[in-house]
C-alpha cells in the first residue's frame with residue numbers, strides 16, 4: 001500500500017486535524033496558497049488551543065493581503081539583519097549585564113530567570129522604546145496571552161498588552177523618538193483609516209509577545225544542548241567562530257512543548273496551524289474545505305532525509321535548512337533578531353562561563369505545559 005505522509009490526529013484542543021511532519025512536504029505546504037490562517041466562520045473551525053495567539057483561525061478580511069504587506073513594509077527595515085547591526089553593541093552590553101547577574105548569584109542559579117528571560121525582554125524593550133520599569137506588567141500580560149488552556153485569561157492578557165501599547169503609540173504621535181513604536185505611530189498618521197490605532201497596537205502587542213516568549217525558550221534549549229554534549233561544547237570553546245552554525249543547530253533542534261513541535265506518541269499533537277481554504281489533495285489525501293492542517297516544523301527539522309549522515313546535534317552542520325522560522329511569505333520577521341540575541345549571548349557565555357552545565361539531569365528539568373511557546377519552567381545551573 002502506498003503510505004501517505006498526511007495523518008489524521010487530534011489537535012491539542014482535542015479537535016480533528018491532519019498532521020504533516022515530512023520535511024519536504026511541510027516546506028511545500030508552507031507556501032501552499034490554499035492553506036491559510038483564516039476561516040470564514042472562525043467560531044466553528046477546529047482549534048489548536050484556547051489561546052488567542054495561534055489558537056484558532058482569524059476571520060477572513062478583504063484587507064488581509066494589504067494589511068500583511070503593510071506590516072512587512074513597516075517592520076522590514078528595523079528587523080532586517082543590517083538594521084539590527086545598529087543595536088548589536090547594545091545587545092552585547094545587555095548580555096553582559098544579565099551574565100553579571102548570573103555571576104553574582106549563589107549556585108545553583110536559575111539560568112531561565114537570570115539570563116534566558118531577561119535578555120530578549122530587555123532587547124525588545126530597547127527596540128520598541130518600551131520603558132523597562134513596566135517589565136513586570138508586560139511579562140504577566142505576555143504569559144497570560146500565551147495560555148493555551150484558559151481562553152478568557154489569554155484574551156485578557158492580550159487586551160491588557162494591547163491597551164498598554166495603544167497608550168505608548170499615542171504618546172509617540174506627538175513626541176516621536178528613534179524606535180519601532182514611533183515608526184508605528186508615523187505609519188498610523190500616514191494612513192489613519194487603513195491602519196487604525198487599534199490595529200497598530202495589536203500589531204505591537206503581537207511583536208512584544210513574540211519578543212518575550214519565543215527566544216527565551218530557544219536560549220534555554222541552547223544551554224541544555226551545548227552543555228549536555230561535551231564534545232560539541234569543547235569544539236565551540238576551541239572555535240568560537242562556529243557559534244553562528246551552533247545557533248542554527250539549536251534552532252533546528254527546537255523547543256520542547258512548543259506549538260511548533262510535534263509530539264510523537266500522544267494522539268493530541270501540536271504544530272503550526274493552517275486551515276484549508278478549499279477542498280484540496282495533499283499527498284493523495286482529500287482535505288475538505290475548512291479542515292485544520294498542522295505543520296510539524298520541529299519534527300520536519302528532524303527528518304532523517306534532511307540530516308543525512310550526521311543525525312545528532314552538530315554545531316558544525318552546514319547547510320542547515322531548518323524550518324524553525326517557517327518559510328515563504330510568513331517567514332518570521334524576528335528571525336534576525338532572535339539570531340542576533342542567541343549569537344551574542346552564547347559568545348559571551350562560553351567566554352565567561354566555559355564550564356556551565358545544568359545542575360540536575362536533563363530529563364528532570366521542568367517543562368512549561370499549556371503555553372504557546374513551551375520550553376522550560378526553570379533551568380538550574382552550576383559553573
Ligand code: HEM
Nearest residue numbers: 207210211214215218324325326329330331332333334338
Ligand atoms: C526563536 C525565536 C522565534 C521563533 C522560533 C519564531 C517562529 C516563527 C514562525 C514559525 C513563524 C511563521 C508563522 C507562520 O507561518 O504562520 C513566525 C512568524 C512571525 N514571527 Fe517569529 N519566531 C521567533 C522570534 C520572533 C521574534 C523575536 C519576533 C519579533 C519580535 C517575531 C515576530 C514574528 C512575526 C511578526 C511573524 C509573522 C510574519 C508574517 O506573518 O509575515 N518572531 N515566527
